[in-house]
Amino acid sequence: MTKKAAPAGPWTDEEELECVSVLPESPDVATVCFQAPSGRPFAFEAGQFITLELPVPGGPLYRTYTISSPPSRPLSLTVTIKAQPDSIGTRWIVDNMRPGMKVKATGPAGRFTSAAFPAKKHLFISAGSGITPMMSMTGEIYDRGRDCDIVFVNCARRPSEIIFKRRLEHMATRIDGLDLKWVVEENDAYSPWTGYQGRFNQLMLGLMAPDYLEREVFCCGPEPFMQAVREALAGLGFDMDHYHQESFGAPQQPVAGLIEELMPDDDLPAEDTMAEILFDITGVTQSVPQTETVLAAARTAGIAIPSGCTFGVCGTCKVKKTAGDVHMVHNGGITEEEIEEGYILACCSNPMGKVTIDA
Template structure:
């Protein structure tokens, strides 16, 4: 007769170590590690939260924080998905040394980047690279619950083969209505046709992917520069940033560790009640305007003609030389980094900060 294992009452707590049960390769340099509690107690957490692992690397323990990629609707196991960067110490140790049966100390789960704290009828999930992990957890939870689903799921990667969870998400999208997947890549894979979006995520893509983005609760995760670009794109389109959320956390490498939640950064965006002045050097005129006014509109008010086309930062027709001052510019590919370094701006998507002088 087989003896039945008795599972202790209550959920897993971080006074018990995590046992690695499998390591699954996802893409190049990306793996998913699956953990269980040795006691087989279930994991209770909110989709989007993270845990901190204590890694026994040479020279002392190293603390690394990872977002949980599994869903709380599947509580018997907990998975974290991670990418090894060129300078990764912790992730490289995991890939090279962690094996099924080994146990690690962990702290958590914790974190406020979760749809559980901001329930909404419509979501817009925007991620880049391994920032897809909390979106996978939140999407899987909605999928498993089987109820209403209205998610525009945007993920950006270098190549199609770098998109994590692509096949799994596409399978989910065939089984439930309302999961709209949008992939953006820098370049296609060799000898593989690509019919999705290509380039850097921008306002124009956003309008095509989710025309009703103003009605959606937005969750964003990725590199800091990527999240800043998304924030600026949304703010420039009049999005209510009270409905914008991004994953920000810090886990110091000291024993503990202490987890600190960071607020969404203040990007010093143009303000309507702050005035600026645009000076047109050749024309010999100037125009006062709020910071929220574009340079193009200020020029029209001053009677200075600037050729324009799309008025969306795409075509580059309104490219103008800036002689001095600062502008806040959110463009959609109509100007190169080299041109920006030379002092050029796109008048249609640049907001003056203080006193700005143009060559016109």
């Protein structure tokens, strides 16, 4: 019998993803492995993310997750997720996702990737589930089979909550140059801990990576954690051009007056000026103040535009603008090429006058 060849070309988001396994990692944390039913391989860069359309009660919910598997293993794609007490989508995955289920997805996307900043020496710093892009980057380097120079720092509340700990320790026994550093806030009961304890600080950084000035730094975790890392590095004279971070939390507020300095007042959306949006496919026209986003106007008009992060990172709400102008301040969820082709992110685009949207 002749074996049927897999379709040519990589997976695209026109095809659903099929869950093939769900692996518990630690309390409320699971790794979900997906494959393409067609057998197509996945093409992405280490550190990128994917947006899943989740069939939660009340309608589809869009959530963005970093890919934790390396691109060097393209026949499957994994996301490692942590269900917070107030999470909806992630809690649904942990409680309901089973092998054989299929979900729609968009992506991969994102610019937080080691491929964009090649270096001989890396410093990966993460906290909690922020370890996922670091796992993808480290896994790709590991799969090359060559010696490396990675200082891998992960911070967790307690040792039992360190995600991927055993897997990374196994990898470190098979390749030279993977230096693992764990930091915890407190011990597990009846379990001695001999590693770092407390909150990540400058002293720890100097002990973990004395040559940090020579390294390309990637950081991911809650915003207060990343702020502490930034301040620690800047205070030690680190060249912040070699610092890169990823977060799906709302971005920090810009410095007062910065936007006004960069853009004339006449170009900024005005609350007392009305705009008009024509949603071309549905034929609906919506009049809104310029300070209203295209996404908010669509929701008011009953038009469904998929959205995830709602502040311009994930790219889920990307739609095509066929006429008119918008004021868009995004956070990396769209490329310059896409903007030139007429695409916008509905969540962070304000209509300026009459605008036509392909929705």
